[in-house]
Amino acid sequence: MVASANHHYVPKAILKNFAFSGGSVFYLERKLRSSVQRRNINSIFKKRHLNTYISRCGKRDDRLENFLSNEFDAKIGSVIDDVRRYISGSDHSIEPISKAFVVQFIYTHSKRTPEFYETLRCSPISGH
Incomplete structure (x- = not known):
């Protein structure tokens, strides 16, 4: 049950807002300190x-990635559009569902980075 081996921890719907034509951005590899x-x-x-x-049973299970992809990544693009319209003044309200989604997205997204996972893997479990 593997949908994708490459898991984006920054959704492409967010990255598209920074992209040039052709879907590219300027990027610096932090660990390599390259140009x-x-x-x-x-x-x-x-x-x-x-x-x-x-x-x-020893098989790769991708249910967490599917959940994140379907419940957050697939929806964040339209929520960003709602927020953009609100900030620009062309829409004077944000749907309550969008407000709740943004809060949940930020909370969940903060735990999707490799740094978060690496900390969990390296930390000793005490008391268990």
Whole structure:
């Protein structure tokens, strides 16, 4: 049950707002300290199997990635559009569902980075 091996921890719907024509952005690889390069948004802010787990029967399980993709990544683009219209003054209200979604997205998104996962993997579990 593997939908994708490359899990984007920054949704492409957000990256599109920073992209030039052709879907590229200027990108600096933090760990390599290399020069700034022009990169396609499909090739950045992703990690192989970041949200994949090995099931009890030994198969890769991608349900968490599917959930994040369907419940957050697929919806954030339209919510960004709602917020943009509100800020520009062309729409004077934001739907309550959008407000709640933004709060939940920020909370969940903060736990999707490799740094968050690496901290969990390296931290000893005490008291158990």
